[in-house]
Amino acid sequence: DAKTTQPTSMDCAEGRAANLPCNHSTISGNEYVYWYRQIHSQGPQYIIHGLKNNETNEMASLIITEDRKSSTLILPHATLRDTAVYYCIVRVTSSGTYKYIFGTGTRLKVLA
Amino acid sequence: EAGVVQSPRYKIIEKKQPVAFWCNPISGHNTLYWYLQNLGQGPELLIRYENEEAVDDSQLPKDRFSAERLKGVDSTLKIQPAELGDSAVYLCASSSGDYNEQFFGPGTRLTVL
Numbered sequence: 001d002a003k004t005t006q007p008t009s010m011d012c013a014e015g016r017a018a019n020l021p022c023n024h025s026t027i028s029g030n031e032y033v034y035w036y037r038q039i040h041s042q043g044p045q046y047i048i049h050g051l052k053n054n055e056t057n058e059m060a061s062l063i064i065t066e067d068r069k070s071s072t073l074i075l076p077h078a079t080l081r082d083t084a085v086y087y088c089i090v091r092v093t094s095s096g097t098y099k100y101i102f103g104t105g106t107r108l109k110v111l112a
Numbered sequence: 113e114a115g116v117v118q119s120p121r122y123k124i125i126e127k128k129q130p131v132a133f134w135c136n137p138i139s140g141h142n143t144l145y146w147y148l149q150n151l152g153q154g155p156e157l158l159i160r161y162e163n164e165e166a167v168d169d170s171q172l173p174k175d176r177f178s179a180e181r182l183k184g185v186d187s188t189l190k191i192q193p194a195e196l197g198d199s200a201v202y203l204c205a206s207s208s209g210d211y212n213e214q215f216f217g218p219g220t221r222l223t224v225l
Contacts, residue, residue: 042216042219043205043217043218044155046213097167102156103154
């Protein structure tokens with residue numbers, strides 16, 4: 001199974017861009033990368049996903065390297081409400097079915 | 113539109129007792145997931161349903177855990193008997209398609225004494 005490696009924690013100043021890295025060196029060609037975040041005592045919330053191309057939505061941008069072995073989630077202007085655990089997830093496909101494998105995530109703290 | 117509803121939000125039981133969790137997914141979502149989340153860890157899939165069919169239950173400890181989604185809508189996850197190590201948050205999620213985002217409920221925090 002493809003797995004992800006993320007830093008345990010990061011700090012970011014409010015109003016600055018938060019860049020959250022993720023390594024997924026064993027990812028296969030048809031496996032998507034998803035990002036979710038989890039604010040304390042809530043269920044995870046979807047942010048963005050991609051396969052090969054960079055993606056952008058109203059919440060964030062996802063930059064995937066050409067070899068697809070790593071990616072970076074960018075929150076362009078972090079706010080205090082962005083403080084959460086961010087999970088980089090690979091959608092693994094096997095034997096005709098799929099599974100989302102969460103890691104331990106990066107605990108992002110946005111500082112005032 | 114209501115999100116994924118789970119109940120109860122908190123449950124405290126003694127070991128060896130049974131416990132059940134209920135989930136009502138977002139209307140129209142045919143895929144339903146149950147996850148287990150231990151403290152400080154990411155969610156781990158227990159079972160995934162496509163409508164009423166359990167298409168992936170490989171991580172469900174079948175000796176004590178069971179789940180059902182009889183009419184392809186709401187679902188129940190049961191543990192019988194509960195063990196101390198089952199203390200965790202049980203999350204339910206739903207989605208409308210294979211690649212579509214999952215919407216998570218707030219979870220049920222189980223404490224086994």
